Amino acid sequence: MLRKYTTTNYKQTQKLGENIAKEILLSRTSQKTAVVLGLSGNLGGGKTTFLQGFAKGLGVKKKILSPTFVIQKRFEIKDSRFKNFYHFDCYRLKDEKDILELEFEEIISDPKNIVAIEWPEKIRKILPKNTSIIKFTFREKNVREINLKVWYNK
Numbered sequence: 678m679l680r681k682y683t684t685t686n687y688k689q690t691q692k693l694g695e696n697i698a699k700e701i702l703l704s705r706t707s708q709k710t711a712v713v714l715g716l717s718g719n720l721g722g723g724k725t726t727f728l729q730g731f732a733k734g735l736g737v738k739k740k741i742l743s744p745t746f747v748i749q750k751r752f753e754i755k756d757s758r759f760k761n762f763y764h765f766d767c768y769r770l771k772d773e774k775d776i777l778e779l780e781f782e783e784i785i786s787d788p789k790n791i792v793a794i795e796w797p798e799k800i801r802k803i804l805p806k807n808t809s810i811i812k813f814t815f816r817e818k819n820v821r822e823i824n825l826k827v828w829y830n831k
Contacts, residue, residue: 678826678827679824679825679826679827680824680825680827681822681823681824681825682822682823682824682825683816683820683821683822683823684723684820684821684823685819685820686819687723687726690723690726690727690730690821690823691726691727691729691730691733692730693727693730693823694726694727694728694729694730694731694732694733694734695730695731695733695734696730696734697731697734697825698730698731698732698733698734698735698791699734701791702734702735702756702758702759707758707788708788709788710785710786710787710788710805710807711763711784711785711786711787711788711789711790711791711792711805712759712790712791712792712809713785713792713794713804713805713807713808713809714791714792714793714794714808714809714810714811715794715797715804715808715809715810715811716728716793716794716795716796716797716811716813717796717797717798717810717811717812717813718812718813718814719813719815722813722814722815722821723813723821723823724743724795724811724813725741725742725743725795727811727813727823728741728764728793728795729741731793732752732762732764735752735754735756735759735762735791736754736755736756737752737753737754737762739752741764743764743766743795748765748766748767748769748770748776748779749763749764749765749766749779750763750764751763751764752764754791758788758789759789759790759791760789760790761784761787761789761790761791762790762791762792762793763784763790763791763792763793764793764795765779765781765792765793765794765795766794766795766796767794767795767796767797767799767800768795768796768799770796770799770800773799773800773801773802773803774803776800776803777803781800781803785805794808797810809825809826809827810825810826811823811824811825811826812824812826
């Protein structure tokens with residue numbers, strides 16, 4: 678299923694992220710693997726802004742910054758179905774296999790995890806087939822078009 682959104686400021690982009698997170702938390706069916714989101718778009722396209730709202734929707738209180746230099750951050754979720762939110766930023770990866778050193782396969786295999794990956798095209802061959810892709814596109818100075826191809830269970 679493809680869903681399209683347009684946001685005109687960072688608060689709307691954050692609110693969209695928050696709403697998507699709440700939708701995932703409220704989904705009734707159980708996953709066999711982690712819920713995985715791939716966020717694709719240009720630098721400054723709104724990916725991290727979206728994830729700030731997304732983390733808030735998951736109940737994460739810590740400040741969300743892009744983990745560009747550390748590649749991965751983990752946050753606890755206090756929910757009956759999910760335990761961890763992982764935020765990966767693959768921008769600086771030289772080889773897609775580098776992410777495997779961060780226990781990536783174990784993380785995406787655990788149904789108690791929600792995983793967001795910025796720059797998923799850098800690890801395309803390693804992404805699970807059920808990854809929901811979120812594409813961020815500049816339309817004007819503050820206007821973003823956000824297309825969400827949903828694979829997670831509802």
